[in-house]
Amino acid sequence: MTTLFISDLHLDASRPEITAAFERFMTQVAPGSEALYILGDFFEVWIGDDDRSDFNQTIINLLKAYSDSGKALYIMVGNRDFLMGEEFASQCGATLLNDPTAIDLYGTPTLLMHGDSMCTKDEEYMAFRQQARSPQWQQQLLAQPIEARRAIAKQLREQSKSMSSMKAEDIMDVTLEEVIREMTEHQTTRMIHGHTHRPARHQVELGDGIGERIVLGDWYHYLWWLEADNQGYIEQHKRPINQENLLEPAR
Template sequence: MTCYFISDLHLDETRPAVTRAFLHYLQQWAGHCDALYILGDFFEVWVGDDDDAPLALAIIKALKAFSDSGSALYIMHGNRDFLLGESFCQQTGATLLPDPTVIDLYGQRTLLMHGDSLCTQDTEYMAFRQQARSASWQQQLLSQPLAARRALATQLREQSQSMNALKAEDIMDVTPAEVEQVMRQQLCLRLIHGHTHRPHRHAMNLDGQKAERIVLGDWCDKAWILKAQAQSLELQAFKL
């Protein structure tokens, strides 16, 4: 039996190769795995569950076919698609996971996160994150017409790209002390997350115990997939 973990696909109409690759793997996995976990930034932007763009509709249809196959589907908010809601989950058969979430992965307590909350040195982003996760802020945003939300999303994306270009690389990576604190709080010796676009398996020593932080990669020129089975974990990369 197998579980798959992915994140940071940033699905967008301008990146059709990523969409094709995801749909290919989704079809392969349907009915042949225990579960698929999507740990945030699945979409480059999500303006609300009423989005009627062709890409959104095609992905919803494909996810529904996957969940109907008998494989479980789980999704977590990222910093790009934090407006994914209950309607999306009903249409796709997905379960929306809180960030963080702890699961039993074939006998080992495993912590799942998107990863953005671990980047505490990026104080500007952390302030925006607190605002964007506010129910009142989201409600105000979702009350606007779809066209206005799309325009705002484009504006915020451009601002984010400009700001990130001026930041030091280490500021946008996780804070090690925060990683250790969260793992202690959640009583986990394994953490799986995305967000930083720095795929790697980091061996750790947490209070004298062997631990591991697994970082999922973003889908750009490669599809990054963590394949988990009862006796093995493989962080795999496939050319798109």
């Protein structure tokens, strides 16, 4: 059996091709695993667990089918869906993870993060993140009617896109110093995160040896998943979004 990791799907009703790809992933790839970790930005936006749209229910049903089959499902919020809460997790049969969370991945101490908290050079975003993760700020937002929240979320997305287009690429990436600090603090030799949309595997020089940082890919032109097993095998898989059979090699 294997454990799977995904992030940055940015699921949204306006992108049905991504939803269809996720459904294929859940019916073709996920059944062969014993656990699935979703490390943030699963949704393009999440305005609260009380948003019971048909689209949201479709995704909940896919996740619930997985957890109902006896498999473990874990979800971590990202910078787009940080309002996901325990009610949503309960509906899916999932465990909501703190960011960061350290796990034992088949004998390897592994740190799981969304990744945005390590982009410390982006001071403007870090200030917004601190505000947005405040329980008081979130409570004030969730007190608004759903339609008002949708309008606020749309405005925040547009502001984010505008600001990102004016920032240097390195500012929006994680900083090595923060990677080392997090891995050292949590006593892990491997880190898995998303957020940056720069899938890769990096060596990390730690004080007592070499560690590894694995960056998950985003689901736009391709879908990505990381697969690990109890024999030490770990691999990042990449398939075109429109590939029908995900168990076949990429076309």
